[in-house]
Amino acid sequence: MPDSKQKAIVVCFSNHKGGVGKTCSTCNIGAGMARQGKKVLLVDLDPQANLSLSLGVRDPSRSIYDVLMGEMEISSTIICVNENLDIIPSSLDLAGAEIELAAEAGREMILREALEPLLKKYDYILIDCAPTLGLLTTNALTAAEEVYIPLQAQYLSLQGITKLTGVLDKIKSRLNKTLNLGGVFLTQYDGRKVLNRDIADAIQEHFDSLVFKTKIRDNISLAEAPSMGQDIFRYNSKSNGAKDYEALCSEILTKLEK
Ligand SMILES: Nc1ncnc2c1ncn2[C@@H]1O[C@H](COP(=O)(O)OP(=O)(O)OP(=O)(O)O)[C@@H](O)[C@H]1O
Numbered sequence: 001m002p003d004s005k006q007k008a009i010v011v012c013f014s015n016h017k018g019g020v021g022k023t024c025s026t027c028n029i030g031a032g033m034a035r036q037g038k039k040v041l042l043v044d045l046d047p048q049a050n051l052s053l054s055l056g057v058r059d060p061s062r063s064i065y066d067v068l069m070g071e072m073e074i075s076s077t078i079i080c081v082n083e084n085l086d087i088i089p090s091s092l093d094l095a096g097a098e099i100e101l102a103a104e105a106g107r108e109m110i111l112r113e114a115l116e117p118l119l120k121k122y123d124y125i126l127i128d129c130a131p132t133l134g135l136l137t138t139n140a141l142t143a144a145e146e147v148y149i150p151l152q153a154q155y156l157s158l159q160g161i162t163k164l165t166g167v168l169d170k171i172k173s174r175l176n177k178t179l180n181l182g183g184v185f186l187t188q189y190d191g192r193k194v195l196n197r198d199i200a201d202a203i204q205e206h207f208d209s210l211v212f213k214t215k216i217r218d219n220i221s222l223a224e225a226p227s228m229g230q231d232i233f234r235y236n237s238k239s240n241g242a243k244d245y246e247a248l249c250s251e252i253l254t255k256l257e258k
């Protein structure tokens with residue numbers, strides 16, 4: 001358990017490109033941290049609710065939407081996944097939140113303020129972002145200390161990445177001075193494909209020391225686990241997916257705990 005002075009580090013996984021592995025990574029890095037004895041809270045900030053569904057949470061009666069709308073105490077929306085892992089689920093209502101909150105004063109700070117009372121209860125709070133750069137993602141980036149960008153080793157994966165880093169710079173200068181790009185990592189990687197290797201080289205050249213050594217390989221167990229509502233360690237602890245996320249999780253923890 002964190003000591004009474006220590007505060008959770010808030011981390012978000014963001015990339016406005018869809019299907020790059022944000023949800024899979026939030027789920028399995030969070031589960032990996034929990035297996036290493038860290039107290040972890042996952043926050044599903046995507047109206048698609050894929051993270052919630054991936055951990056078996058379906059049609060929750062309370063969600064992050066209620067918190068952002070100021071209608072629910074955040075602690076009453078927390079669902080326990082296992083001893084060290086909790087989640088605040090999302091719901092389809094969240095799709096309307098960007099419009100409903102558009103005129104709200106301090107609308108970018110709502111999540112940051114809502115998470116404040118939970119900081120002493122957790123070691124890490126991991127936020128799964130939607131594939132957009134709208135108000136919900138701005139809220140995540142304003143609440144976070146660290147942002148990680150999952151990237152697929154595919155043609156066009158770097159396309160638009162300067163848009164994302166530009167948004168990070170603006171949020172850092174205007175809303176959250178302590179925001180740090182913690183790193184990028186490759187997902188759905190197949191080293192047998194020349195294209196994957198070439199794009200991995202281009203990503204290495206672009207991001208240099210920000211690229212994590214571990215590449216998450218393309219692995220069928222990672223695609224299957226969400227349908228069972230289980231993280232990869234529970235679903236298939238011997239899979240390459242479990243090995244890769246365990247390695248990436250250790251790299252991230254080493255960096256965060258320096
Ligand atoms: N390494 C992997 N190997 C095989 N399948 C994967 C891997 N990572 C993710 N997937 C699968 O690819 C799909 C997209 O992954 P995921 O949902 O994590 O991406 P995302 O970035 O969160 O997508 P979105 O932008 O829609 O939120 C999912 O069906 C997921 O199960």
Ligand SMILES: [Mg+2]
Nearest residue numbers: 022023046050
């Ligand atoms: Mg997702």
